[in-house]
Amino acid sequence: MVYCTKCGFENADSSKFCITCGNKLDVNISRPNPQNDFQNNPEPMDYNPNNQGYEEHHFNSNQQYNETNYNNNNNSFEQGMNDVGNYINDLGNKTQDSILNYRKNKEEKHARKIQDKNALYYLNGREAELFAYEDYLEFDFTEDYFKKITSRWGGVKKIYYHQINSIQKRDAGSLANGSLEFEVQGNVRGKQQRIGNFNENLVHYYKKYEAEATALYEFVNQKIIESHKGVTQAQVVKTEDGPLDKLKKSKELLDMGAISPDEYEMIKEKLLKEI
Template structure:
């Protein structure tokens, strides 16, 4: 077993750095740049760790929000949870006091895909939580505000699920819009030969057509049977 010449801490054989002070064990002292990078790295790790703990608490990650039955996708956001079903999306802002305050709404809101004009995604990173927002007719998109009824702020851990939701909803909106643009087809019901013959007989009985005209119609109807 070896010992660090800088702090005297006991180190394992073959170790390149002291686990106590970080001093190289090959006898060379760390450069000023290496020391700075080490300090900044420690600060970053500490800061990210604290941010993660605070974000997890604010988003309610300590609460077990279960994916609703039948939901295709599900995320737990700051304002509430978002569940995506085959025909609609459902916001649930009733999970906690924080969610009710952040959403400025509370309760549960169901939005069908034909009601959605567009969907906007701002990707999250290690340092930034971001948002998934739905634009509905007559409602302007929010400017990063926390009180939109159609916005969910999500943690980086949900980025893959958010990407799937974004693609799924966009496909739904596109399919609905393409369906609206298709020309309307007028379906004409074809009258059967027997119905034509019956109508001609009624016209003959009323004196509207002659016997000769009726016989012509009758011959054509019999050919079509």
């Protein structure tokens, strides 16, 4: 049998041309071994599906192709996962560095701000920064977006100590933030001093600022006591009877017969000198 190298058909030994495709035949070329051909040429080229050995060659070729493709895909998947892992690690490192830099810059900014304001006490609260001076307490809402919302878009508010009725402090715990709340004259608790869901006279703080909050609380509380004590004394002096009031009461005692006319004249003469 003479094998056709073009279509793979096996012709009779006496044939000079392929009866299927017309290709000139070479009697010296024999049919190749499918196993050897598969090893040398994994992809089927000139095999005819009707010829013997094609199915075996086609199956082996596809099997090798699938195994190669699987290995390539598996390697690509592992490489992709490694790339994703490296990207996540880099992103995490960059995020951590950004957070550390942000905190560092914020602490430096706070330090400069305290130095510039020359306050006696300072607390970095969530809703506002508190600066305590000798005569008043300052609420600074300009630090960030949250503080601006709390105070209707920023600004600085001053409250003198005699305007504060009381101050309440809740210590920070392991799960809850601490707070300082100021009851200010002229504000109705829960109504006028609240803006949305915020109370601009209520400041929360993180546990790491507990020492600063305690120091500011003790200072402000003492200032409130001193200012109220001065107001109370002034009110007491103001409510004492004056000379005319005393003279009026002396006349009433005279009319009642509790004192003599001579005693009344002595009191009258003394009180008239005080007017």
